[in-house]
């Protein structure tokens with residue numbers, strides 16, 4: 609099987625490429641820019657992959673509030689173009705999405721299933737949801753894979769690193785660390801999400817899936833676990849979201865149920881605390 613992976617140099621893409629079962633063609637925006645339909649079409653037509661994996665996205669969650677056109681150009685219109693080309697070439701399209709398609713239901717406290725109606729609360733979330741819908745509406749053979757709170761050794765380009773590294777850096781500087789304790793999700797290790805995605809993409813069980821580590825926590829709880837596992841005494845204080853205003857609203861609760869993935873009999877993703885321990889080990893000696 610021949611895979612073409614866009615966003616191959618991103619945080620998730622870097623961990624996914626070596627885990628895909630077959631020939632892998634890593635792509636960056638020089639060969640496949642989501643805002644350049646002609647370039648996208650000519651590259652895909654030349655490469656003729658069996659599966660096109662889109663790890664690329666406009667990921668500047670806060671910036672998207674002031675430049676919605678840029679977010680939509682990549683996450684919605686770019687993905688629509690991609691879905692059309694994949695359909696025309698009879699290529700499977702695997703597209704990554706986000707827990708930020710949820711959040712409107714402020715009282716929600718049980719994990720969202722794939723069958724739950726989304727309701728984003730940010731421009732980023734709306735743009736990613738539009739992208740999902742284009743994939744599902746246009747390209748019959750698709751995987752839409754929603755994930756959450758990613759961290760991996762390659763860091764996120766859009767976020768300039770990852771949450772774990774930010775926590776360790778701030779604590780190492782001896783600064784107080786204030787982290788919100790009223791936003792709950794499942795921090796997910798890119799190695800685990802990539803491994804699960806690679807297994808799923810080896811099947812023909814197309815559809816919408818949630819892929820995250822298991823369990824859930826607040827960002828404050830996650831920070832506490834980082835310091836505990838790293839053996840660091842940090843000056844950590846829980847704060848409400850109102851104490852850390854951001855341009856984009858975040859969901860208070862965006863835990864994703866992985867029932868659909870699990871029902872396929874594929875290996876479960878480990879609990880988030882175990883994944884964090886594996887990450888802290890890997891960051892000392894990268895495994896890829």
Ligand SMILES: NC(=O)c1ccc[n+]([C@@H]2O[C@H](COP(=O)([O-])OP(=O)(O)OC[C@H]3O[C@@H](n4cnc5c(N)ncnc54)[C@H](OP(=O)(O)O)[C@@H]3O)[C@@H](O)[C@H]2O)c1
Pocket residue numbers: 614615616617618619620621636637640641642643662663664665666667682686704705706707736754755756757758759763764765766767
């Ligand atoms: N990070 C998270 O916490 C998180 C949570 C939930 C879901 N997700 C989703 O997971 C996926 C992977 O995220 P990530 O953290 O790995 O992102 P990332 O590290 O920021 O990587 C994004 C990649 O997209 C590429 N890209 C941006 N605009 C492009 C364009 N116009 N054409 C082609 N490529 C373009 C970037 O290339 P350049 O380096 O050239 O800019 C980069 O390689 C995304 O779909 C994201 O929405 C992420």
